[in-house]
Amino acid sequence: DTAVSQTPKYLVTQMGNDKSIKCEQNLGHDTMYWYKQDSKKFLKIMFSYNNKELIINETVPNRFSPKSPDKAHLNLHINSLELGDSAVYFCASSKTSGTLGYEQYFGPGTRLTVT
C-alpha cells in the first residue's frame, strides 16, 4: 500500500489558471508538509500542518492556500498560476508528538508545468 500518495502526478496548465494538488497519507502521522523542488533540485519547505493546524508558512505567496480537512489529508490550491510556479511539489508526513526527530515520508511528487 502507498504510504503517501499525491494526485495528479503531472499537471500542465496555462498562466492565470487555478489548480489543486491532493495528498493523502495512511501512516497515522500527525504532521504533513508541502515542499517545492525547483529545477536545480533545491528542496524548500512551503507549509507544515500538525493535527490540521498550520504550523509553518515559509513566506509563500498567498496565491498558495493549503487545506487540511483531516490529519490524513493535506491539499494545495494554487490561484493565478505563474511561470515561476513550475516545479515538482512534494507532500510529506511525519509523526512528531511534540518533539522533532521523526523522519519524513515523501510522496512521489507532482510535476507542475505552467505554460
Added chain:
Amino acid sequence: AQSVTQPDIHITVSEGASLELRCNYSYGATPYLFWYVQSPGQGLQLLLKYFSGDTLVQGIKGFEAEFKRSQSSFNLRKPSVHWSDAAEYFCAVGSGTYKYIFGTGTRLKVLA
C-alpha cells in the same frame, strides 16, 4: 541561522569503489540528522537518521553515516557502490519545530 551544506554538487565513482558524500550543518542544539535518496522521477526515501547515541549509524542499502559534533558533519559512506546507487542524495537537519532544512543535494553518477 540553521543551515545544511553539501559541498559536492556532482560526484562520479566507478562501480565497486567506495563512496563518501559530505554534509555539514549549522545548528545550535543537538541536531536530528537525516540522509535521503531521490531516484530520477521519484520521491525521497530515507536512508538513515541520527537522533542520539552511537555516532555511527547504519541505514538501508548498505549505507552508513557518522556524526561528528566537533566538525559539524554527518557524512554518508558506502564501501562498494552499485550502479543502482546512481541518484540524488540529500542531507537534512531537523530545525526548530516541525521544520526540516535540506541541503542542495549531491548527484551521484556510477560508472560501469
